[in-house]
Amino acid sequence: MDKKSLGEMTSEEIKEAVKEKYSQVAKEPCGSFNFPVGKTFAIDVGYPKEIINKLPQTFTESFTGANNPQPFTELAEGEIVLDLGCGAGLDLYFYANLVGSKGKVYGLDISTDMLKKAKNNMKSVGINNVELVCGSSDHLPFKDDFFNVVASNGIYNLSPDKERVLKEVYRVLKPGGRTVFCEIVLKDKLPEDTINNINDLFRCIGRALPEKDFLAKKKKTGFKNTLVSSKIRNARTVHALALCANIRSYKIL
Numbered sequence: 001m002d003k004k005s006l007g008e009m010t011s012e013e014i015k016e017a018v019k020e021k022y023s024q025v026a027k028e029p030c031g032s033f034n035f036p037v038g039k040t041f042a043i044d045v046g047y048p049k050e051i052i053n054k055l056p057q058t059f060t061e062s063f064t065g066a067n068n069p070q071p072f073t074e075l076a077e078g079e080i081v082l083d084l085g086c087g088a089g090l091d092l093y094f095y096a097n098l099v100g101s102k103g104k105v106y107g108l109d110i111s112t113d114m115l116k117k118a119k120n121n122m123k124s125v126g127i128n129n130v131e132l133v134c135g136s137s138d139h140l141p142f143k144d145d146f147f148n149v150v151a152s153n154g155i156y157n158l159s160p161d162k163e164r165v166l167k168e169v170y171r172v173l174k175p176g177g178r179t180v181f182c183e184i185v186l187k188d189k190l191p192e193d194t195i196n197n198i199n200d201l202f203r204c205i206g207r208a209l210p211e212k213d214f215l216a217k218k219k220k221t222g223f224k225n226t227l228v229s230s231k232i233r234n235a236r237t238v239h240a241l242a243l244c245a246n247i248r249s250y251k252i253l
Contacts, residue, residue: 005196006206011160014201015136018158019110021202022064026088026113029061035203036235037064042090045234046071055093059121062088062114066154066204066236067244069182070094072229078102079148082172084137085109085155089118089130095151096127105130106147108137138164142172153182154236157204166221173251179223181247185211185231188241205239214247223249 006014025037039060043049046068052060064087075081075098086092086107095105107130109115115132122130135141137152138161150169159165169179184204200206209217211228218226226249237244 006198006201007196009198011138014160014198015110017198018202022087022109023111023113025062025064026111026117033064033202034199035064037062039063041235042068045236047090055090056121056124058117058124059088059090059093062117063090064154065091065182066184067182067232067234067246069151069153069180069246072182072246072248073098073149073151073180075099075103075149080146081105081149081151082140082142082147083107084150084152084169085158086118086132087114089121091151091153092118092122092130093125093127096122096130099129101129103129106142107132108135108140110134110136138168140168140172144171145174146172148174148177149180150177151180151182154184154204156181156183157206157208158201160207162207162209163217163221166217166223170221170223170251175251175253178248178250179218181245181249183214183245183247184208184237184242185214185245186241187211187243190239190241194239200239203238204236205242208242211243211245218247218249222251224252225250 042060042063077100079099081095086109092107194200229246231243231245
């Protein structure tokens with residue numbers, strides 16, 4: 001039976017497909033994927049090798065981020081952080097150490113397999129200021145005005161309803177809070193065969209937005225003082241039109 005194209009799938013079908021694919025990454029990290037996975041990729045995009053080498057292998061073997069957001073988060077002690085699409089918890093580890101015992105980090109993921117792995121990872125290194133939640137980025141199970149920071153690392157382009165995601169992120173941020181998005185953006189629009197290919201979705205390119213469109217959506221949602229801190233290419237940006245951008249915005253009322 002032929003598989004549906006993305007254009008024929010409902011939002012729920014797309015989310016279920018994403019959940020299944022990334023659950024597979026959690027359970028079979030040495031499997032064959034059309035996007036980079038693992039420790040070597042994490043080091044290549046700038047996670048500190050001296051720390052990575054000391055962490056249990058389970059922290060990095062299922063790493064599938066878009067880049068390394070750590071240099072751009074500028075977290076302060078005591079802040080409350082949400083990591084959208086936390087995966088097996090590599091970014092959670094760094095965030096938890098930066099906010100310290102007075103702060104707290106919430107990791108949200110659609111895959112229970114990834115969350116199970118993240119829970120075991122946090123326990124293995126004695127981190128107890130992290131709470132893990134199963135859920136979708138377009139329907140965040142948190143109250144209004146709750147977080148100082150909402151961070152993401154390659155999750156936005158996996159979400160079928162991008163405007164809903166931004167509205168939810170805006171809702172749960174405290175006034176003065178910020179987003180730190182590490183996501184793939186485009187130099188120009190993609191051809192239709194790429195847009196509607198689910199394998200290109202899995203590698204966070206198929207439903208990526210041109211940079212100007214992504215920034216326009218953030219502005220429309222209400223975000224202000226948006227800054228594109230960096231744009232680079234790496235093993236995740238294999239398409240000629242793709243760039244990985246670190247983008248910060250604020251909720252200023």
